[in-house]
Amino acid sequence: MNVNKHLRIGAWLIAGLGLFAAAQAQELVSNGGFELTSNGANKGVGAGSTLLTGWTATDGAYDFVFSDINASIPASPTALSLWNQTNGGGGQASNSPTGGNFYAFDPAVATPGPITQTLKNLQAGTYQVSFDWAVAQQYGYSSGTWGSWTVQLGSAAAQATATVNNPSRSFTGWMHETMTFTVGAGDAVLSFLGKGGPQGVPPFALLDSVSVVAVPEPSTYTLLLLGLAAVAAVARRKSRAGGPSTA
C-alpha cells in the first residue's frame, strides 16, 4: 500500500475537521436583515413595538422600517421620506448592500431608545457583531447632519461606530462595521442605539444585516493549522522521494 497516500488522506482529514469546526459559526441573531415584519414595511416602528419580528423597539416615536430608500411612509406617526434619488437628494442614496428592508432611526429626538434583541443561552466567550449602516436625512429639511451607532452586547462595554458627517440633503453611502464583545454565559441583550444631530433637521441612522457569531476557539484554528502543516509536510516528502533530482 502507498504509505504517502494514507498520510496525505489523514492530513487532509485533520485539516477538514478544523475547517468544518471553523465554518460552524452559527448565526445567533434572528431577523438581522429586518425582512420579517408583522405588518409589512414602510411604516413607523414606534415605542414598545415588535413590528420587526425578533426585535423590540424602545424609541419614543421616530423609527421606521423601509423596503426602499425611495419609499414614502404614508402616516405613522407622520408622512416621511428620506432625501433620495427621486426627490433631489444628493450623495447617491442607495438601498442596503444586502437588500430588502432596513431600519431607520432619528437619533435627535427627545428620548431616543435602542432597538434590542435578547440572545439566549450564550456560552461564555467572544462574539463578533457585524452590520451595515448609513446616515441619511429626512426629506424637506436642510443642514448638514452627523450620525453613528452605539452597540452593546450583554454586560460588555458599549462600542460605537465612527461618527460621520452627512452634507445637507445627502446620504453617506453604506458602511460595514465589525466589533467583538466578550460576555459571560447566559442571555445577553444585543442593543443598537443611533446617535446624531442636530435636532430639528432630522438626521437618520440606517441599519441592516445585523449578525452575531461566536469567534471560534483557538483550538479550532490549531486543528486547522496542524492539518494544513501535515498536508504540506506530506507533499514535501512526496516531492523529495518521487520528484526528479533537483540537487
Ligand SMILES: [Ca+2]
Ligand atoms: Ca435587509
